[in-house]
Amino acid sequence: MNYDYLKQKRILLVDDEQELLSLVVSILNEDGFQNIKTAKTVSEAITVSETYQPELAILDVMLPDGNGFDLMERLKKTADYPVLFLTARGEDDDKFRGFGLGADDYMVKPFLPKELLFRVNAILRRSYKTENPLVKLHDSEIDFARAEIIKNGEHILLTAKEHDILAALYRNAGRIVTIDALCEAAWGDNPFGYENSLMAHIRRIREKIEANPSQPVSLITMKGLGYKLVVEDK
Amino acid sequence: MKSVPKLIRRFVGIMLLTSLLLIILNFALLGIYTFNQASNSSPWITAQEVADDLSKNENGYVLSEDMALEIQNINVWAIFIDNTTMKVVWQTDHLPETVPMSYTISDIASLTRGYIDGYPTFTGEAENGLVVLGYPKESFWKHMWPSWDYNSIANLPKTVLSVLAINIALIFIIYVIANSKLLKSVKPILGGIQALSTNEDVHLREKGLLSELAANINKTSDILQTQSGQLRKRETARANWIAGVSHDIRTPLSMVMGYAGQLESDVQLSEDNRGKAAVIVRQSKRMRNLINDLNLASKLEYNMQPLSLERQNLIAIVRQVVVDFINMNIDEKYTIEWEIDEEFTSCTANIDKDLLGRAISNLIQNSMNHNEQGCHIFVRVIAENAVCTVVVADDGIGATDEQIEKLNNTPHYMVCDEKTTEQRHGLGLLIVKQIIFAHSGKMLIKHSEYGGFEVDLSLPIII
Numbered sequence: 001m002n003y004d005y006l007k008q009k010r011i012l013l014v015d016d017e018q019e020l021l022s023l024v025v026s027i028l029n030e031d032g033f034q035n036i037k038t039a040k041t042v043s044e045a046i047t048v049s050e051t052y053q054p055e056l057a058i059l060d061v062m063l064p065d066g067n068g069f070d071l072m073e074r075l076k077k078t079a080d081y082p083v084l085f086l087t088a089r090g091e092d093d094d095k096f097r098g099f100g101l102g103a104d105d106y107m108v109k110p111f112l113p114k115e116l117l118f119r120v121n122a123i124l125r126r127s128y129k130t131e132n133p134l135v136k137l138h139d140s141e142i143d144f145a146r147a148e149i150i151k152n153g154e155h156i157l158l159t160a161k162e163h164d165i166l167a168a169l170y171r172n173a174g175r176i177v178t179i180d181a182l183c184e185a186a187w188g189d190n191p192f193g194y195e196n197s198l199m200a201h202i203r204r205i206r207e208k209i210e211a212n213p214s215q216p217v218s219l220i221t222m223k224g225l226g227y228k229l230v231v232e233d234k
Numbered sequence: 235m236k237s238v239p240k241l242i243r244r245f246v247g248i249m250l251l252t253s254l255l256l257i258i259l260n261f262a263l264l265g266i267y268t269f270n271q272a273s274n275s276s277p278w279i280t281a282q283e284v285a286d287d288l289s290k291n292e293n294g295y296v297l298s299e300d301m302a303l304e305i306q307n308i309n310v311w312a313i314f315i316d317n318t319t320m321k322v323v324w325q326t327d328h329l330p331e332t333v334p335m336s337y338t339i340s341d342i343a344s345l346t347r348g349y350i351d352g353y354p355t356f357t358g359e360a361e362n363g364l365v366v367l368g369y370p371k372e373s374f375w376k377h378m379w380p381s382w383d384y385n386s387i388a389n390l391p392k393t394v395l396s397v398l399a400i401n402i403a404l405i406f407i408i409y410v411i412a413n414s415k416l417l418k419s420v421k422p423i424l425g426g427i428q429a430l431s432t433n434e435d436v437h438l439r440e441k442g443l444l445s446e447l448a449a450n451i452n453k454t455s456d457i458l459q460t461q462s463g464q465l466r467k468r469e470t471a472r473a474n475w476i477a478g479v480s481h482d483i484r485t486p487l488s489m490v491m492g493y494a495g496q497l498e499s500d501v502q503l504s505e506d507n508r509g510k511a512a513v514i515v516r517q518s519k520r521m522r523n524l525i526n527d528l529n530l531a532s533k534l535e536y537n538m539q540p541l542s543l544e545r546q547n548l549i550a551i552v553r554q555v556v557v558d559f560i561n562m563n564i565d566e567k568y569t570i571e572w573e574i575d576e577e578f579t580s581c582t583a584n585i586d587k588d589l590l591g592r593a594i595s596n597l598i599q600n601s602m603n604h605n606e607q608g609c610h611i612f613v614r615v616i617a618e619n620a621v622c623t624v625v626v627a628d629d630g631i632g633a634t635d636e637q638i639e640k641l642n643n644t645p646h647y648m649v650c651d652e653k654t655t656e657q658r659h660g661l662g663l664l665i666v667k668q669i670i671f672a673h674s675g676k677m678l679i680k681h682s683e684y685g686g687f688e689v690d691l692s693l694p695i696i697i
Contacts, residue, residue, distance in 0.1 A: 017485055019489055020485060020488060020489060020492075023488070023489055023492040023493060024492075026496065027492060027495075027496065030496065088481050088482075088484035088485050088488075089481065090481075090484075090526070090529075091477075092540070092588075108484070109484040109485055109487070109488040110484055110485075110487035110488040110490070110491045110492075110518065110521075110522050111488060111491065111492070112491060112492075112495050112515070112519075113492055113495040113496055113499075114495065172561075175557075175561040176557045176560055176561055177557075178550065178553045178554050178557050179550075179553065179579075180547065180549075180550035180553060180554065181554070192547060192580055192582075193579075193580070195579050222557075222560075223572070223576075224553075224572040224574055224576055225553055225556060225557050225560070225572055226553070226557055
């Protein structure tokens with residue numbers, strides 16, 4: 001799937017350290033992001049956001065004239081866009097507060113450039129989906145919006161559970177998702193004892209997405225651990 | 235407070251035993267006294283002996299010399315009253331003048347039961363009359379009307395037992411009333427002492443029987459509270475200091491790490507320079523991990539890390555950690571083997587998911603850090619005897635017996651209360667130990683069956 005359109009998103013970066021701002025701008029630029037504005041204080045951030053209308057904000061928590069949590073609340077009053085906290089405050093309470101206020105992610109300094117880019121891209125992908133994203137697999141395509149599989153021109157409907165399981169796998173495409181995480185995605189917070197049901201659902205999903213379900217190439221079993229969805233262009 | 239009923243039981247036991255012993259002692263003393271008094275019953279015997287000794291000859295009645303001497307020694311006089319004349323026909327020499335010389339039947343009855351002119355009298359039966367012995371005045375007290383109702387005598391054992399029972403019951407009631415007040419004032423004192431042992435703040439009412447004791451307990455509590463407050467303050471300051479330093483290092487380290495990361499992947503740089511940047515990235519990561527570890531270790535050590543214990547499936551947590559490592563695309567020289575039977579899907583315990591995940595993650599990372607040449611890491615969960623054990627083992631270089639002994643039994647330099655210059659190992663295993671202790675679990679380090687290092691983490695299962 002092509003995500004080039006995400007590189008055009010307007011990003012507001014707020015941190016009181018000029019050198020850190022330069023670093024993050026440089027990391028984002030290298031990955032293709034061009035529309036980036038920076039601010040060093042809460043008031044500056046508010047002024048910039050009024051004219052700039054950002055589509056993603058990366059905020060520090062400790063700022064000279066206030067804190068990032070309050071800033072996020074004020075920014076979100078005018079427009080609802082994703083917020084990523086990038087801060088040296090790594091306490092659980094701070095993280096919970098950030099997430100509780102509606103942050104989309106929380107990163108603790110120091111960080112690797114790759115990690116920052118991975119998270120920024122993931123937030124943008126989640127927040128700005130294309131109209132009808134078709135996910136290409138080896139033998140089929142998934143249309144999550146219509147909850148169906150397109151295989152050899154045939155449209156096969158997904159059940160709600162199959163959709164939930166596939167969505168959880170797709171969010172982590174190329175990575176193993178544990179049996180427990182998949183059960184939680186399909187059956188909620190208390191997913192004890194659904195392992196056999198999950199296996200049955202996986203079998204049915206394979207019948208829908210694989211050319212040869214007994215030798216799967218898109219939905220791979222990682223014995224005892226979980227499953228992995230292999231997407232063609234990811 | 236379990237000791238209070240025990241105390242009451244003991245007191246009641248002692249009280250009942252004391253009562254019983256007193257009764258036995260009283261009976262024994264009474265017996266001894268009665269036995270000693272038995273010799274006083276001899277006036278009747280003496281009177282009979284005198285009667286038997288008295289004989290008649292041609293000059294009248296005579297008493298043997300021995301007997302005469304015997305009664306003279308005890309200052310006793312004697313008369314012999316003839317059956318037919320009812321007159322005194324024989325008498326001892328020192329007979330008081332006030333003693334009548336003739337008697338009627340009623341006089342006989344009276345003197346047998348009581349006295350003649352205040353002299354206690356005792357009779358002995360002779361062939362033709364009655365011998366009467368008169369003892370000195372006030373030497374004996376005689377019961378003049380010795381008769382009891384037959385039923386009273388027949389019921390005597392029952393009556394005695396009833397009286398005893400009533401006495402014991404009365405003593406018991408008096409004891410309970412008297413002690414209940416004492417117990418009432420002892421109870422808060424006991425509660426206070428118990429609360430002191432758990433370092434609770436104690437404030438007892440300083441009134442009543444044990445007010446002085448209560449005041450002392452209050453004072454002790456105040457001292458303990460102040461001391462633990464100061465200790466806590468010091469610990470908090472230390473943990474805050476570590477947290478502050480680690481916070482302040484994060485931003486500059488971000489710059490080092492970020493630019494080094496960019497240089498590492500800059501294709502315009504030479505391979506050599508990119509290699510140098512990679513070293514900076516690797517060492518920055520080590521510093522980041524050290525900062526995180528130091529912060530967590532100090533918080534766990536000073537109980538400042540909030541635990542959110544919830545019923546969790548341990549297998550799911552371990553599985554997630556293993557999957558996270560595999561998803562991180564770790565170096566190919568390391569493999570992680572999941573050794574849990576597919577049928578074994580659940581093992582529940584009270585767990586702080588993030589912290590325990592961190593502990594298991596530390597163990598896997600530990601195996602990698604100490605085996606640069608690569609190794610296989612084996613992870614399994616075993617449930618036995620209400621204990622769930624996570625085993626992380628490897629087939630790497632392992633450790634010597636001495637090192638394992640040290641790791642198991644010597645405190646880490648960071649929490650050691652003695653001066654030490656020896657830095658035995660990093661913070662990774664210390665954090666694992668702290669986390670597992672915070673879960674009331676156990677950690678055991680040993681040689682693995684695969685020839686390397688093994689750490690077992692055991693937690694109590696909840697059903």
